[in-house]
Every structure is written in C-alpha cells, then in structure tokens.
Amino acid sequence: MTGYLSFELMSGRSCRTHWSILRELWTGEKHDAETKTTYQYMLDLRQRIEETCKLAQAELNKMQNKNMTYRNQKSMLGVLSPGDKVLVLLPTETNKLLFQCKGVTEVVERKGLANCRVKFNSGQIKTSY
Numbered sequence: 001m002t003g004y005l006s007f008e009l010m011s012g013r014s015c016r017t018h019w020s021i022l023r024e025l026w027t028g029e030k031h032d033a034e035t036k037t038t039y040q041y042m043l044d045l046r047q048r049i050e051e052t053c054k055l056a057q058a059e060l061n062k063m064q065n066k067n068m069t070y071r072n073q074k075s076m077l078g079v080l081s082p083g084d085k086v087l088v089l090l091p092t093e094t095n096k097l098l099f100q101c102k103g104v105t106e107v108v109e110r111k112g113l114a115n116c117r118v119k120f121n122s123g124q125i126k127t128s129y
Contacts, residue, residue: 009056012048080107080116088118088128 007015080086084107089099105118108125119125 003059004052004056009052012045012052077113080110082107082109086116086118086128088120088126 005015085104086107088102088105090102092098092100103121105120107116108119109117111117111127115127117125117127
C-alpha cells in the first residue's frame with residue numbers, strides 16, 4: 001500500500017469526488033483554477049508525477065524492508081552434517097523441469113553452507129545444491 005489512490009498516481013492530482021464538490025457548495029469556497037498554457041500544465045504535471053513516483057517508490061521500499069524483516073525472523077538455515085538422512089529430488093531424464101524423488105540418501109560430506117555430497121543406495125555419490 002502506498003497511501004495514494006491509483007487515480008492520484010496516474011494523473012498526478014487528487015480526485016475531485018462528489019464529497020469535495022458538496023463541501024465546496026456547503027462552505028461556499030470556490031477554487032479558481034489558474035489559467036495555464038498547455039506547456040506549463042505539462043511541465044507541472046510531469047513534476048507532480050515524478051514526485052508521486054518517488055513517494056510511491058519510497059513507500060514500496062519501506063514495505064519491502066518490513067516484509068524482508070518479517071520473513072527473515074521466521075527463516076532459518078538448515079545445517080546438514082555427515083551421516084544425516086535426506087530426501088533428494090532430481091530432474092527426470094525426459095523433462096528437466098519435472099522432479100522425481102530418488103529416495104532417502106545419506107550425507108557423506110558438507111561443502112559450503114548449502115551444498116553437500118550425498119550417497120545413494122546404489123553407491124553413486126552426487127553433490128546436491
């Protein structure tokens with residue numbers, strides 16, 4: 001949520017609703033629009049849109065940081081050690097986008113934070129990522 005209406009983001013001005021018109025009638029205030037040239041109007045519109053985009057980007061960054069903080073609180077790195085039993089999913093031979101369970105295997109060696117070498121029941125050793 002950016003805190004702005006989509007109309008404000010697209011047009012660069014606030015929306016004139018029936019409530020604002022009603023308020024003008026009740027209070028007697030009248031907003032006389034300044035007479036501007038088309039060129040000046042386009043320059044002002046461009047400036048308002050750029051400022052609105054900057055504000056929307058700032059709000060988006062704030063929400064992303066908030067979501068990232070929340071996600072990082074709930075996540076944890078799974079640490080595997082040699083001798084642990086793991087389930088290995090590998091791509092099928094016909095389609096690399098489809099994965100097939102190759103069974104429970106044993107971790108032989110840990111390589112880095114997330115990589116480890118696993119040994120299958122057939123004796124084959126592979127590095128998983």
